Amino acid sequence: MKKGNVLKLGDFGFAKQMREDAQMAATCVGTPLYMSLEILKGENYTSKCDIWALGFIFYEILHGNTPWTANTEHQLVSNIQKQPLAIRRKDLSQES
Numbered sequence: 001m002k003k004g005n006v007l008k009l010g011d012f013g014f015a016k017q018m019r020e021d022a023q024m025a026a027t028c029v030g031t032p033l034y035m036s037l038e039i040l041k042g043e044n045y046t047s048k049c050d051i052w053a054l055g056f057i058f059y060e061i062l063h064g065n066t067p068w069t070a071n072t073e074h075q076l077v078s079n080i081q082k083q084p085l086a087i088r089r090k091d092l093s094q095e096s
Contacts, residue, residue, distance in 0.1 A: 035052075067083075
């Protein structure tokens, strides 16, 4: 990245403010690639699911692509739920 460039992260209007006292949510909106397994399974979830999305973004930055692909949204969700996350770069270890 060139010096002075700024990365910005947007939620495109799907943000929901949640209290810190473990409030649960059940809404399922957004892009499946960035949704945690709890959301994809239709389970209630907390704000901790945002960590999944952030980790996914880091994965994309490190690898230059997404860990799962598919031709349909249904197949994509199935792949996310069933296929293990693979570290493809040789200069990264599973423990990193």
